[in-house]
Each structure stands twice: as structure tokens, then as C-alpha cells.
Amino acid sequence: MSYxxxxxxxxxxSASGDDTYLGWLFTGLKWTISLSLSAWVIALIVGSxxxxxxxxPNRWLSGFATGYVELFRxxxxxxxxxxxxxxxxxxxxVELGNAFKQSNPLWQQFFxxxxxxxxxxxxxxxxxxxxxxxxxxxxxxxAGLAMGFTLPQVYRHVLMPMAYRIIMPPLTSEFLxxxxxxxxxxxxxxxxxxxxxxQLVDYTAQPYEAFIAVTVMYxxxxxxxxxxxxxxxxKVRVPGFVGGK
Amino acid sequence: MAHLELQDLKQSxxxxxxxxxxxxxxxxxxxxxxxxxxxxxxxxxxRCIAGFEPVAAxxxxxxxxxxxxxxxxxxxxxxxxGMVFQDYALFPHLTIAxxxxxxxxxxxxxxxxxxxxxxxxxxGLAGQGEKFPHELSGGQQQRVSLARALAxxxxxxxxxxxxxxxxVDLRERLxxxxxxxxxxxxxxxxxxxHDQNEAFAMADEIGVMDEGRIQQWDTPYNLxxxxxxxxxxxxxxxxxxxxxxxxxxxxxxxxxxxLHSALPLECSQGCMACGKECGVDVLLRPDDIIHxxxxxxxxxxxxxxxxxxxxxxxxxxxxxxxxxxxxPSHHNHALGEKIGIRLDVDHVVAFKTPTxxxxxGSGPKVVPVTFRA
Numbered sequence: 001m002s003y004x005x006x007x008x009x010x011x012x013x014s015a016s017g018d019d020t021y022l023g024w025l026f027t028g029l030k031w032t033i034s035l036s037l038s039a040w041v042i043a044l045i046v047g048s049x050x051x052x053x054x055x056x057p058n059r060w061l062s063g064f065a066t067g068y069v070e071l072f073r074x075x076x077x078x079x080x081x082x083x084x085x086x087x088x089x090x091x092x093x094v095e096l097g098n099a100f101k102q103s104n105p106l107w108q109q110f111f112x113x114x115x116x117x118x119x120x121x122x123x124x125x126x127x128x129x130x131x132x133x134x135x136x137x138x139x140x141x142x143a144g145l146a147m148g149f150t151l152p153q154v155y156r157h158v159l160m161p162m163a164y165r166i167i168m169p170p171l172t173s174e175f176l177x178x179x180x181x182x183x184x185x186x187x188x189x190x191x192x193x194x195x196x197x198x199q200l201v202d203y204t205a206q207p208y209e210a211f212i213a214v215t216v217m218y219x220x221x222x223x224x225x226x227x228x229x230x231x232x233x234x235k236v237r238v239p240g241f242v243g244g245k
Numbered sequence: 246m247a248h249l250e251l252q253d254l255k256q257s258x259x260x261x262x263x264x265x266x267x268x269x270x271x272x273x274x275x276x277x278x279x280x281x282x283x284x285x286x287x288x289x290x291x292r293c294i295a296g297f298e299p300v301a302a303x304x305x306x307x308x309x310x311x312x313x314x315x316x317x318x319x320x321x322x323x324x325x326x327g328m329v330f331q332d333y334a335l336f337p338h339l340t341i342a343x344x345x346x347x348x349x350x351x352x353x354x355x356x357x358x359x360x361x362x363x364x365x366x367x368x369g370l371a372g373q374g375e376k377f378p379h380e381l382s383g384g385q386q387q388r389v390s391l392a393r394a395l396a397x398x399x400x401x402x403x404x405x406x407x408x409x410x411x412x413v414d415l416r417e418r419l420x421x422x423x424x425x426x427x428x429x430x431x432x433x434x435x436x437x438x439h440d441q442n443e444a445f446a447m448a449d450e451i452g453v454m455d456e457g458r459i460q461q462w463d464t465p466y467n468l469x470x471x472x473x474x475x476x477x478x479x480x481x482x483x484x485x486x487x488x489x490x491x492x493x494x495x496x497x498x499x500x501x502x503x504l505h506s507a508l509p510l511e512c513s514q515g516c517m518a519c520g521k522e523c524g525v526d527v528l529l530r531p532d533d534i535i536h537x538x539x540x541x542x543x544x545x546x547x548x549x550x551x552x553x554x555x556x557x558x559x560x561x562x563x564x565x566x567x568x569x570x571x572x573p574s575h576h577n578h579a580l581g582e583k584i585g586i587r588l589d590v591d592h593v594v595a596f597k598t599p600t601x602x603x604x605x606g607s608g609p610k611v612v613p614v615t616f617r618a
Contacts, residue, residue, distance in 0.1 A: 139334030142297055145321040146328035147348035148397060157347075161338045238337045239379055 006206055010213065015203045028196030029217055035113055035192060036179045042118025043125050043178065050122060051129025052155055065126065072123035078184055080120055084112040085188045105189070113185035121178050128170050132163030165236055172229040176222050193217060247306075248273040248433045249294070249401055254303035256289055263289045265457035266303070271435060271450075276427055278436040278444040281454035282480065288405060290454075291437045295328055295403055296321035308400055324401075327394030331406040333386045335378040341365070341389050342374030348397040364392040367426055384415045391423060395430055402427065402434040408443055420446040441481055453477045469530075475596050478528045483557075485568050486526035488598065497593055499527055500564055501534075501542055501586070506593035525595035531557055531571035533590045540585035544568070546578050560586065 010022035019027075053065035072080070085108075089097045100108065136159060144154035164171075183194040191199070193214055200210040247270035256264040264286045271277040279287040292298040294305060296318055305313040307326075312319040327348075335344050345361045352360070365371050368388040370381075378386055387407060394402055407423070408416040424447050427434050436447050444451050445465045452462040453476070461473040472478035475486075489499035497504045504527065536558075544560035547567065556577065558570045570586060578584050 137332055137334060139330040139332050140336065142295070142321075143328065143330060143334035143336070143393075145297070146295060146326055146403075147393070148322045148325070148350065149348075150320070150322050158336055162336075165338065239377060 003208065007209060009204050009206045009209055021200055021204060024196045024200060025213060025217065028191060028193035031190060032179065032182050032193040033221065035110060035185060036182045038114050039117035039121065040175060040178050043121035046119065046122035047125025048129050050126035054126065054130040055133045069123045069126050072120055077120050077181060078187065081113065081116045081184055081188060084116045109185065109188050109190040112188060113190055117178060117181055121174055124174055125171065128167045129163060132167040133159050135166055136162055165238055168233045172226065175225055175229065179218065179221050247271060248308060249435065250306040252304045254293065254305065255301045256293055256298065257301055263457055267459050269452055269459060269462050271433060273433050274431050275449045276424065276434045276436065276447055278438060278448035278451045279454055280438060280441060280444040280451050282439060285454040286457040287437045287454045291403055291405055291435065294435060295326055296324050325399045327397065327399035327402045329390050329394050329402065329404040329407045331409055333390045335386055335389060337378055340374060341370065341376050341378065344378065344389055345392045345396050347393060360396060364396055368392045383411050384419055387411065387419065391426065402432050404434060404436040406438055409440065416443065417446065423447065453480060470592060472594060478594060482530060483569055484528050484530045487529050487566060487568065489525050489527045489595065491525055497525060497527055497595055500562055500566065501588050504588060504590050504593050507591065524598040526598055528594040529568055531569040533588060534568055534570040534586050535589045536570060536572040536576055536584060537587045538585050540587040542586050543583045544586050546580050546582050546584060549580065
């Protein structure tokens with residue numbers, strides 16, 4: 001195989017002239033991280049609410065939550081993204097739809113990708129929150145109620161603190177997944193990390209260098225996430241339970 | 246005014262009636278116990294009192310206040326009850342002190358700390374407040390659970406099979422300790438258990454439950470010595486039923502001779518009304534039959550259980566009927582040996598022999614003469 005390795009390519013001025021190719025990658029990295037983090041915030045908040053609703057003793061609420069989870073986890077991520085980006089603006093009231101379509105395309109892409117990733121992941125987080133709550137002995141809830149706490153207080157002070165600790169390892173996986181899944185935003189044109197790699201290939205014809213660099217960047221993100229989550233797990237662990245000794 | 250009062254309480258799951266018209270009252274400072282086999286409805290009843298379960302009919306009053314009736318249930322958190330669970334249900338993410346302080350809510354910090362310290366002392370765990378639940382033994386965890394229930398000074402303490410996860414020795418010791426603590430704190434309590442030793446050790450009064458009904462509500466002594474019906478006679482303590490004939494208000498004739506009752510015969514199913522020659526089953530406890538070498542009455546040893554201080558013999562009478570006898574341990578006889586026995590019955594408990602009908606089920610319920618070795 002004859003291939004001209006050229007690691008110096010990253011320091012060459014880019015085709016746009018105002019940056020190096022390495023600079024392109026960092027711009028992509030910035031978008032990937034901000035997209036993933038903001039989607040993760042949505043996923044955690046919405047997922048926790050939906051997960052809790054799935055376990056409450058009210059048929060309508062738990063039924064709604066079940067419907068939500070089934071909807072978001074049974075439609076492929078890519079299809080969901082297209083629905084958010086291409087279909088939804090058409091369903092909005094005309095004025096609102098037009099306003100959206102006339103806004104900065106970068107923000108349109110970012111906003112849609114963030115909602116899509118966040119809600120998709122929230123369905124998965126919800127399932128984990130539910131399983132965490134259901135893994136606790138029934139007596140915990142009753143003990144809390146008998147102590148004079150209302151059901152929401154019992155969730156807040158008794159069930160959730162343990163449930164989150166128990167589901168910490170699978171939550172870490174979801175957190176990692178969201179960084180990897182963020183690459184689908186490419187398909188609606190958001191110039192995130194993997195998109196920048198493709199561009200780099202187009203402009204420099206150095207695919208190996210480009211993709212190795214991008215791989216290393218994804219790896220660094222995930223190693224950092226894993227490290228931080230591990231630290232958090234250690235900090236909050238309850239001995240005798242998952243994550244404890 | 247009773248502290249806790251249940252009036253004709255009913256509860257069912259679908260068509261299955263679990264609690265079928267239960268009424269009782271517990272006075273302030275008293276420890277009551279619901280005793281019965283699995284599935285008798287005792288735990289459901291406790292859950293109704295706690296407010297975890299709605300009721301289908303009847304009423305529950307706590308401190309004179311209506312807390313449950315059909316279509317209404319005051320939420321558990323508003324009932325001011327403390328509950329002790331079979332699996333302790335301590336909060337694993339909180340320390341022992343944190344667990345005990347959990348229900349103290351808006352109490353100022355220094356008062357809260359004082360109450361926690363005091364309760365730790367009460368349950369014999371002084372200085373262990375900073376530990377986590379998993380660092381304690383089962384017995385200690387259950388004592389923390391009791392302390393946690395006592396902390397907010399509830400109106401009523403409910404204990405759901407509190408000692409069944411503990412080994413026998415600990416169970417006995419802890420049940421006495423818990424009784425002491427409850428009495429010292431002046432608490433009113435309701436305990437649920439299937440273990441009569443636990444019930445006897447803890448309770449001032451016991452309701453024996455079966456098939457969703459209270460079969461008898463009485464003191465432990467009376468349950469044992471004056472059971473109201475066959476179920477109670479059979480479930481509480483050991484014993485066998487021996488067929489006999491009523492010959493007068495104070496006398497019953499059985500295979501082993503004539504029993505003289507100091508009190509007039511108490512035959513719950515109306516045998517006194519039927520006059521003489523009425524067929525009854527007489528309850529004989531192991532301590533009613535005494536081993537006496539000089540006695541002419543002989544019975545064959547078919548089974549023996551060595552229990553340390555005494556031996557529980559199963560004896561076969563000439564007719565083939567088996568009885569139990571509790572004999573001091575040094576009277577060690579071999580299986581198959583014939584030994585002399587005599588009756589020493591202080592108070593005769595007899596039930597009218599049920600009519601043996603095996604058809605349609607419309608007749609009286611057939612209660613077999615049971616034997617438990």
C-alpha cells in the first residue's frame with residue numbers, strides 16, 4: 001500500500017484560510033461537546049421525571065410515561081432527527097415555522113439535534129430510573145410514608161437518592177452514548193467533530209490522519225467522562241450496594 | 246375511649262375476601278398482637294391501619310378520629326404512626342443517626358440531636374450513630390428501626406413480623422427488649438406475627454385470626470387455656486382432641502377416665518344445651534397428661550422429642566388415638582415402651598363433635614381431629 005503519511009497536515013493553513021486544519025477539528029469538538037452536554041441535561045431532567053412517573057400509583061400518569069418511553073425508544077434516532085428538523089417546522093403555526101426557518105441555520109441544526117438527542121436519551125434514562133426505583137425494597141417507600149413524608153417527599157429523600165446510586169453505571173454508558181450518538185447531527189448539516197473529519201478528508205486527502213485524530217478526540221472525551229463518573233460513583237457510593245464495596 | 250378502634254372492617258382483592266368483618270379496640274399503652282397463619286389477613290389488616298391499603302367497608306378510628314372507611318383513607322403520612330418492618334427498611338444512604346432523625350422534620354437541630362442520642366441509648370446502641378445500617382447486625386438494625394419509628398413520638402406503633410428475619414435466640418431476647426422499650430415509652434402498639442412465642446412474649450392481648458376473621462381476642466393465658474373454638478385450640482399451643490361424652494355439667498368421660506372440671510363445662514358449640522350423652526372432642530394439652538409409673542393406665546410411646554428440660558412424648562392409647570405428654574427429661578423411655586399416665590385436667594375444654602357430612606358442603610364444617618407432634 002502506498003500511502004503518504006503526513007501528520008504535519010494539521011498545522012497547515014486550512015482551505016478557508018483563517019485557521020489550521022487542527023483548528024477545524026477543535027471547532028468540531030466544541031460543537032460535539034456542547035451538543036452532547038446540553039442534550040444530556042435534557043435527558044437527565046426529562047428522563048428522571050418520566051422514570052418517576054412510570055412508578056407512581058396513578059394509571060394515567062404511568063400510562064403517559066410508558067407511552068412516552070415506547071415512542072422515543074422505538075423510532076430510530078436518525079428518523080427522529082429528520083422528523084425534528086424537516087417535519088416539525090412544517091407542523092408549527094406558519095409564523096412560528098417561518099421564524100424558525102429564517103433563523104441562523106447553525107442554531108436551527110443545533111436546536112433540533114439537541115432536542116432530538118436529549119429526548120431520545122431521556123427515554124433510556126427513564127427506563128433506568130424506573131428500574132433503579134423498582135429495585136428498592138417496597139418497605140422503603142412505606143417506611144418513608146409512615147414517617148410522615150408525602151409521596152413526592154419520599155421520592156425526593158428516600159427513593160431517588162438510592163435509585164440514582166444504583167443506576168450510576170448504566171447512566172455512565174448513556175452519557176457515553178450521547179457523545180457517540182451526537183455524530184448523527186452530521187446528517188442535518190451540523191459541523192460537529194465527525195463532520196469536520198470528513199471535510200478534512202475532502203480538502204487534504206489524508207483520511208487516515210483525519211480519522212485517527214477524530215478517534216483519539218472521541219476517546220479522550222469518553223475517557224474523561226468515565227473518569228469523572230467513576231469519581232462521582234466512589235464519592236456517593238453506599239457500601240453493600242452497586243458501586244460500593 | 247379506645248386508642249385504636251376497628252369496626253366491622255372488610256377488605257377484599259377482587260372476589261377474594263381477605264378481611265371479613267374485623268372489630269377490636271386497643272387501649273392506650275397496650276400492646277396488641279394479630280396472630281395467625283399465612284394468608285389469614287393479618288398483614289392486610291395492619292396495612293389498612295397504617296393507611297397503605299384502602300378499606301372496602303367498616304371504619305378505623307385512631308385517637309377517636311376517623312382515619313379509614315370505604316371511599317376515604319387519611320394518607321399514611323398524616324396518621325402519626327410509626328412502623329417497624331420485617332426487613333427493617335432502614336435507609337441505606339443515611340447513617341444510623343440520620344435514619345433515626347429522618348422523621349423529625351422541622352425539629353430544631355439541637356433538640357433533634359438530643360432525641361437521637363436519647364433513642365440510641367434507649368435501644369442500646371449509644372455511640373453508634375455515625376455507622377451505616379449495613380455495618381450493624383440484624384438485631385441491631387431492627388432496634389434502629391424501632392428507634393426510628395419512635396422518634397417522632399407517634400400515636401401508634403405498628404410492627405410487621407418484626408423478628409422473623411432473626412435467629413431464635415435473638416428473636417426471644419429482642420422481643421422482650423422491644424416490649425420493655427415500648428412500655429417505657431408508654432406506646433400503644435399493634436404487632437403482626439405468625440409465631441405464637443413472639444406473640445406471647447410481646448403482647449398484652451392477642452387476636453387470633455383465620456380466614457379474615459378474629460377468632461378470639463383475649464389475653465395469652467386465656468387463649469391457651471380457654472380457646473373459643475377449635476381453630477384457636479389447635480393453632481395456639483400444642484394439643485390433641487380426644488373424643489368424649491358429656492355426663493354432667495362438670496364431667497366428661499373419655500377413654501382415659503372421667504374428667505372433672507372445677508368450672509361448669511364450657512362447650513362453645515352449645516353442647517350444654519343438648520344435655521347428657523352429648524358427643525364432644527376434649528382438648529388435651531401436653532401438660533394435661535402426666536407420666537406416672539404407678540398408674541394403671543398405659544400408653545405406648547410412638548414418638549419422642551427431647552427438648553432439654555423435658556421430653557414431649559407422643560403416646561398411643563389402646564384405641565389407637567394419640568395424645569401428647571410433657572414429661573421431665575430424666576424419665577427417658579424408649580419407643581414402643583408402655584408407660585403409665587394419668588390425667589391432670591384443671592379446666593375442661595371441649596367442642597361438640599362435628600357432624601360428619603361429606604356431601605354438598607351445606608352442613609357444618611368438618612374439623613378433623615388434628616395431631617401435631
